Amino acid sequence: MTKREMLTSILDKRDLHPLFQPVMDLQHGHLIGYEGLVRGPSDSELHLPQALFRTAERANMLVPLESLCIDVVVTEFLRMESPGKLFVNISPFALLAGALTDNLLKKLLDKKADLRDRLIFEITESSPKMNNAAVVSGLITLREQGFKIALDDLGEGFSSLRLWSDVRPDFVKLDKHFVAGIDKSPLKLQFVRSIKQIAEKSRAIIIAEGIEHRAELMVLREMGICLGQGYFIGYPLKRPETSVSGAAQKCFDANLVSANPWTKVVLQRGRRAHLLLTEVPTVTVTTTSEAALQILLANPEQTVLPVLEGEIPVGLLSRTLVDKFSHGYIRDLYSRKPCTVFMDSNPLIVDMEMSIVELSQLVLMQGQKRFADGFILVRDKIYAGVGSNFALMQEMTKQQIQEARYANPLTLLPGNVPINEQIELLLENEQTFWVCYVDLDSFKPFNDVFGYRRGDELIKLTAEVLLRHVDSDIDFVGHIGGDDFFVLFQSENWESRCMEILAAFDRAMSDFALQEELGVGYYCAEDRRGNRMEYGFPTLSIGIVPVTRNQFQEVHEIAIVAAEVKKEAKKTQGSSLYVDRRSYAGAATSALVAA
Secondary structure (H helix, E strand, O other): OOHHHHHHHHHHHOOOEEEEEEEEEOOOOOEEEEEEEEEOOOOOOOOOHHHHHHHHHHOOOHHHHHHHHHHHHHHHHHHOOOOOEEEEEEOHHHHHOOOOOHHHHHHHHOOOOOHHHHEEEEEOOOOOOOOHHHHHHHHHHHHHOOOEEEEEEEOOOOOHHHHHHHHOOOEEEEOHHHHOOHHHOHHHHHHHHHHHHHHHHHOOEEEEOOOOOHHHHHHHHHHOOOEEOOOOOOOOEOOOOOOOOHHHHHHHHOOOOOOOHHHHHHHHHOOEHHHHOEOOOOEEOOOEHHHHHHHHHHOOOOOEEEEEEOOEEEEEEEOHHHHHOOOHHHHHHHOOOEHHHOOEOOOOEEEOOOEHHHHHHHHHHHOHHHHHHOEEEEEOOEEEEEEOHHHHHHHHHHHHHHHHOOEOOOOOOEOHHHHHHHHHHHHHOOOOEEEEEEEEEOHHHHHHHHOHHHHHHHHHHHHHHHHHOOOOOOOEEEEEEOOEEEEEEOOOOHHHHHHHHHHHHHHHHHHHHHHOOOOOOEEEEEOOOOOEEEEEOOEEEEEEEEEOOOOOOOHHHHHHHHHHHHHHHHOOOOOEEEEOOOOOOOOOOOOEEEO
């Protein structure tokens, strides 16, 4: 039997099997609905959807196949009395070719009164040859009938952004390419942040597809993405799941916070132009030049005067007007004429929601001559205020300093600022966590005797050991500076991880000494008083402070206790772990564990 004959048989027998993949509210942890999918007969070459739809396209049977898919998916969804919304796929070609006939819609709607409010038609990838205007018209017709619209695979199809602009869908599905590994890619974070801003502007809800790992879910949730689906949340099944997967649920039950510091950097870059807004007096296109001059004279700190036509900004008067009117003949000639004679009719006008980074690039393109004029801020093209380029440069400088302080230049681990920010976030989240102060013992004499190069290599080795033995999704590793590190554990097996760190460091130190031909055992060096002392190679001391709900209010309180606990750990010879048990009711009684 040929594939065409197989497809004909499937259509005649309605031999399609619907599956339902859950769609999750990423902010609250519950399901809001499902995407309806189909499979062909399990023993057929057309079982998988790629083969099924490819065959239908070649056989010119795509329209009847898509009509049947919609019919069986909706019918089965209603038969099982599944809760929530149902996302149903339809291609632009099938939409225009009549796959959604009036008879089919009437048949489906007659089965359930509230279906119109629950059914969302998900428009799949378009083609360069497709009539975009016709697709837009078809989708608008669906919306007029009361159905909601979703745009599928944003970023994959030919005309998805154009469709978004023309149709203004209720939901936009973010292609899995941007989701996969988003926790490790600042560039993808930036893309998704930008898409989210467009969605907020167009009042669309983002659905992140292809969430397959905990870290991806946590980062998307922190970024404020509303909805998501993927194998980590739930697989496509014949009978819809009524709750998210155990692994996804655990993220919410444990109230875990992402340990990815670069999320914060990207979000910091997303600061908006509205932060620079200043309210100043304005004039209109009918205001005389003399009246505008008097406003500037009455406000000596004001460098520009916006000119409005109604609520729309059309120009900008600069303070040079004062200089021009200092010449008597100019004042005599122009004082009664409209101020528009002197205005810059092409000022820089930007939306309040433009990012600081984008705005700075626009200002640089304007050139030095117009730098002093600043820019006009609008909201939906309506005048809101003005901003100065001096304030913009201050904000950019602050942002660059913040980013420079974010990473230690030697290990590239987050520095003091992000460590403090992460602790504050964990405290605000009322999360139980374990603050781990890690310090190298006898590092200074080692550095003095063997040199800064070997000292730096040892610090980088320590960073590598720490990173290898934490859960990178939820455990945060930071480098305070020198030979001091912080680890913020959310992992419940933090103690065994610490013991592994100590053992791994001792092994790595031994290997390092051999590779660098530093000898074995001990070496001699002068102490701070000039006395010759015998030292062993550096070991690792770890002080642990368990932080439970409402135990500490501020970061500096934790820092003080962590420093004390680290000192206790350093009192023991060799690599050691000291745990502050004073306010940790669930811990064991012993406070000191030697590696």
